[in-house]
Amino acid sequence: MERFPTEKILKKKPGWKEIPIGGIVTNAGSSLLKKTGSWRSFRPILDKAKCINCFTCYAYCPDNAIKVENGKVRIDYEYCKGCGICANMCPVKAIKMEEEKESEK
Amino acid sequence: MKALTGAYAIAEAMRQIEPDVVAAYPITPQTPIVEQFAKFVANGVVRTKMIRVESEHSAMSACIGACAAGARAMTATSSAGLALMWEMLGVASGLRLPIVMAVANRALSAPINIHCDHSDSMGARDHGWIQIYSENAQEAYDNFIMAVKIAEHRDVMLPVMVMQDGFITSHGVQNVTLLEDNIVGDFVGSYEPPYTLLDTKNPVTFGSIQLQDFYFETKRQQEHAMETAKSVIKEVADEFWHVSKRRYGYFERYKLEDAEAVIVTMSSTAGTTKAVIDRMRARGKKVGLLKIRVFRPFPYKEIAAALKDTSYIGVLDRSMSYGAYPPLYTEIRNALYSLTSRPKVQSYVFGLGGREITENEIENVFNELLEGELTESMKYIGCRGEE
Numbered sequence: 144m145e146r147f148p149t150e151k152i153l154k155k156k157p158g159w160k161e162i163p164i165g166g167i168v169t170n171a172g173s174s175l176l177k178k179t180g181s182w183r184s185f186r187p188i189l190d191k192a193k194c195i196n197c198f199t200c201y202a203y204c205p206d207n208a209i210k211v212e213n214g215k216v217r218i219d220y221e222y223c224k225g226c227g228i229c230a231n232m233c234p235v236k237a238i239k240m241e242e243e244k245e246s247e248k
Numbered sequence: 249m250k251a252l253t254g255a256y257a258i259a260e261a262m263r264q265i266e267p268d269v270v271a272a273y274p275i276t277p278q279t280p281i282v283e284q285f286a287k288f289v290a291n292g293v294v295r296t297k298m299i300r301v302e303s304e305h306s307a308m309s310a311c312i313g314a315c316a317a318g319a320r321a322m323t324a325t326s327s328a329g330l331a332l333m334w335e336m337l338g339v340a341s342g343l344r345l346p347i348v349m350a351v352a353n354r355a356l357s358a359p360i361n362i363h364c365d366h367s368d369s370m371g372a373r374d375h376g377w378i379q380i381y382s383e384n385a386q387e388a389y390d391n392f393i394m395a396v397k398i399a400e401h402r403d404v405m406l407p408v409m410v411m412q413d414g415f416i417t418s419h420g421v422q423n424v425t426l427l428e429d430n431i432v433g434d435f436v437g438s439y440e441p442p443y444t445l446l447d448t449k450n451p452v453t454f455g456s457i458q459l460q461d462f463y464f465e466t467k468r469q470q471e472h473a474m475e476t477a478k479s480v481i482k483e484v485a486d487e488f489w490h491v492s493k494r495r496y497g498y499f500e501r502y503k504l505e506d507a508e509a510v511i512v513t514m515s516s517t518a519g520t521t522k523a524v525i526d527r528m529r530a531r532g533k534k535v536g537l538l539k540i541r542v543f544r545p546f547p548y549k550e551i552a553a554a555l556k557d558t559s560y561i562g563v564l565d566r567s568m569s570y571g572a573y574p575p576l577y578t579e580i581r582n583a584l585y586s587l588t589s590r591p592k593v594q595s596y597v598f599g600l601g602g603r604e605i606t607e608n609e610i611e612n613v614f615n616e617l618l619e620g621e622l623t624e625s626m627k628y629i630g631c632r633g634e635e
Contacts, residue, residue, distance in 0.1 A: 144450055154338060159465035165344035166466045167443050168453035189544070220633060 145175035177205070183225030185202075185240040187218055193237035200229035200238060252424045254382075254417035257389040258324065258350045258410075259284035260424075261504055263294055264341075264432035267348075268319035268439075271299035273309035273516075275329040276362045277414040278352040279599040282324050292388055305330035308347075315345040316446030316454045322347065326414055327354035330368045334375070340407045341376030341470065343454055346399030346439070347407040350392060352418040352514070353566075355601045363364075363602020364414040366515070366567040370575045376470055378408040378477055378546040381514040383500075385422040388412040390494055391426070391541075396436045397484045404477045405442070406470075413516040415602065431491050472629035474545045498547035500539040501554060503529060507536030509617035510555065512580050515565035517598070517605055521564075523583070524610040535614045540576065548583040555584060560617040561593045564629070568597055573626065594622040598629035605629060 144230040147163045149170050163169050194216065196217040201216055206221035209216050218229075252260065258281045263269065270289075270460050272282040289298045301307045301313075302327050311321040325333065330351060340347050351369050355361040369379060378398060381387040388410065395408040412418055425433075443452045458466055478498075485496040502522050504510060515631050518539035538554060555561060563581075565574035572578070577595040584590050596613060598605045609629050616622075630635050 144447075156461065157465075159468040162462065162465055162469065163475075164442070164461070164469060165342060165454070166456055166458050168456050169344070169443065169450075171451045173453075 144169070146170060150176055157244045169173045173189050180208075180221045180223055181218075183220075183223060185225040185227060186220070186240045186243045186245050187223060187225070187227065188241050189216070189218055190239070193235050195235055195237070197234060198235060199232050203228050203232045249423050249425050249454070252385055253280065253421050254385040254388045255280035255352065255419065256284050257385040257424045258392055258412075258424060259288070261392040261432070261446050261598065262322060262387050263288045263392065264427070264429050265320075265322075265436050266294045266433075267296055267322045267425075269297045269299060269314035270310065270322040270323060271301050271314070271380060272300055272323045273307045273329060274547040275577050277354055277418045277492055278324045278329065278350070280418065281350055281352070284411035284503075291628070300340045304332040305336055308333040308340060308353045311347045312336060312340050312343065312345055315340075315441075316343065316444065316618060317446045318439070318441045320400075320439040321345075324350040324352070327356055327362075327368045331356060332384065334630045335374040336374070337377060339455075342388065342466070344405040344470070344473070346405055348392065348399055349407065350365075350388070350408045351409050351411045352414040353411050354414040359601075360370070361601040364416050364566070365600045365602065366411070367566075367600075369409060369411050370567040372409070373544055373575060376406065377544065378406055378446060378474070378542075379406065381540055382409050382410065382412045382542060383515060383518045383539060384417055385412070385420070385424045385496075387541075388417060388533045390423055390488065390492065390496065393432055393435065394484050394488050394496070396485070398477060398480055400439050401406075401477075401480045401489060401607055402442065404480050406473050411515065416516045417554050421436075426514050427492060434572075435487070435491055438542045447479065453514075458467055463493065478547065480544045481545075496541060496600055498542040498550055499554070502537035502539065502612070504554060504558075506534055507558055507562045509536040509562070510536045510538055510558045511564060511610070511613060511617075512538045512555075512560050512576065514542065514543070514576065515566070517564060517566065520605065520607060521610050523629075524607050526571075527607070528614060533614065533618065535618070543576075543579075546579050546583075546587075551580065551583040552586050555580075555591060556587050558591050558618060560622060561591050562613050562617050563593060564596045564598055564613070566597075566599045568600070586605050592620070592622040595626045596629050597626055597631075604629050
């Protein structure tokens with residue numbers, strides 16, 4: 144199976160003879176090359192005092208942007224697209240969505 | 249030899265190929281293909297996973313998913329069913345998934361009509377699928393088997409649709425010579441996908457986004473695959489000749505060599521045209537036929553070479569491109585442009601919505617051509633009000 148490292152392809156921008164067929168991404172982990180947090184228009188803010196670390200937000204986040212570190216949740220703003228599912232699902236209302244300010248992106 | 253309809257001939261081919269997945273939705277006149285194949289599945293004759301979906305959009309989507317997972321996937325459709333697949337047709341070809349689909353050609357609505365014309369598959373001609381048209385049940389069977397090998401060729405990796413005329417071929421009973429099951433099995437071999445979703449040791453992403461920076465190159469690559477398909481279609485036809493002794497080219501020449509007037513057409517009407525040619529040849533008229541088999545990729549150069557010595561050509565299209573010349577005429581006229589001395593070409597539209605075309609009507613076309621009555625406008629065969 145021929146491999147096309149994504150980092151190289153994005154950098155080199157080769158011609159059509161040197162890219163994988165059908166736009167297939169042959170190397171895993173290419174999301175590390177693209178931060179998608181800048182798409183966000185609403186930012187989830189976690190109130191640590193209210194949080195009971197039930198991991199509901201972690202389970203529901205469609206972008207794996209809620210990380211669990213040392214048994215506690217943390218929001219990864221480099222990948223959070225601001226969909227608000229975490230805030231909606233939180234059983235203790237510990238996450239609220241605030242409008243993103245351009246300067247904070 | 250077996251007495252089969254065109255639809256059952258395809259079902260027999262599918263049984264012999266035994267794909268991993270068939271996802272389909274019934275639509276006239278395709279239905280007997282999948283109906284018969286579903287019997288093979290229900291009776292345990294094949295181990296194919298049959299997915300009964302809620303629409304043709306879903307049928308093609310299921311085939312795409314299955315094929316991306318590494319399965320050999322097939323379906324069949326007609327008319328509105330093909331139209332409902334529109335979005336997914338481009339996904340299948342764009343992702344380079346070698347899905348094989350049988351199409352029983354049927355008119356598009358409105359007015360609603362269940363009978364044969366080529367509006368459905370002609371409308372899909374720019375969707376990146378290889379298109380092969382069959383004159384009769386035997387050709388539908390043969391083309392369908394060859395389609396698997398063409399689609400899955402490592403340098404092609406494109407979906408293929410194999411057409412036959414709805415009702416005329418799909419429901420008409422003809423003698424069909426089937427190959428032995430093991431011969432078909434050996435001929436198509438097993439599908440070895442270069443990338444699959446289920447290869448967890450080599451994870452890949454299908455269907456990623458490509459914007460201004462990469463989309464164009466991916467599409468250019470798709471065109472290259474079509475160009476490559478041209479030679480692969482020929483190679484596969486040669487291999488098929490070895491197992492079947494039946495010879496296939498991009499098109500068939502019928503008494504073309506010294507013909508002054510030539511009809512270019514496709515599918516079942518080519519059979520009627522041959523009968524007319526025999527009748528007229530017996531009276532010393534120099535008439536011939538060029539029957540298109542492969543419409544995508546279109547064999548421009550080969551057609552120009554085959555038609556260069558003729559004087560008058562009538563192109564018979566069974567579909568229209570409203571506001572423009574019809575599809576086959578457009579391609580033929582384009583192919584002839586490279587010649588220094590170009591034959592004259594007349595466009596004829598016929599058979600929309602299953603309107604019958606008779607031997608006498610085809611003879612009239614030949615007579616018009618032989619008399620040099622060619623125009624730049626389209627003529628309509630058998631349409632009331634044209635007289």
